[in-house]
Amino acid sequence: MKHLLPITIFISTLLFNTCEKKLSTEEKIKSIIEAEVLKTLSDPKSYEFIEMGAIDTIYKKEYYKELADEYDNLMSGLTDAPEKKSTELQAVYDSVVSNKNKYEALSQQSEANEIHEITTTFKYRANDTSGEKIITIYDVALSENLTVKQLQYSR
Structure with missing residues (x-):
């Protein structure tokens, strides 16, 4: 009988902890977006959730690499221009080179799992x-710490 009480407490604690509902990442995101949407409504009590699309995670390394590649393509288009470059064209070219180098550096500095945004x-x-x-x-973009960065009307 003396050992029954600790066992009963242990089992009760175990059951209580397994019954606690932990929000999934998807549920957290839905809740965060809902809170933001409710702020914009003229009649928040009329709000009814319909659906949320698939969650897409955009990683910094890939994002910056794609930007660097886009600037690389711009550079090749500018180098195909006539040999005699105006100072304006040279300034554009220099800006493109600078941006390409910046995004390449950011891509190299980023870890593979660093999140740029969640959409x-x-x-x-x-x-x-x-x-x-x-x-x-709405098309929604969230930061890596799950704050709404953008809430853009879609259709």
């Missing part, structure tokens, strides 16, 4: 200012 779409229904139900879709 998704978010669809909901709510009343507009006239009280009519409308469906809205």
Whole structure:
């Protein structure tokens, strides 16, 4: 009987901890976006969630590498220009080279798993200012620490 109490407490604690609901990353993102959307509504009580699109993670290393490649393509287009470059064209070329070098350096400095941003779409229904139900879709960008960077009307 003396050993029964600690065992009962242990089992109760174990059951309680396994029943606690932990939010998944997707649920956290949905909650964060909802909080931001609710701030923009004229009638927040009318809000109804419809769906959230797939979550896409954009990594810094890849993002900066793509930007550097785009500037590299620009450079090749500018070097195909006639030999006699105007000072304006030379300034553009120098700017492109500078940006390419900057993004190459940022790509090399970034770790493979460093997040640039997280993107998704978010669809909901709510009343507009006239009280009519409308469906809205946003393209959403979140920072690596899950704060909303951009909430852009999609359709």
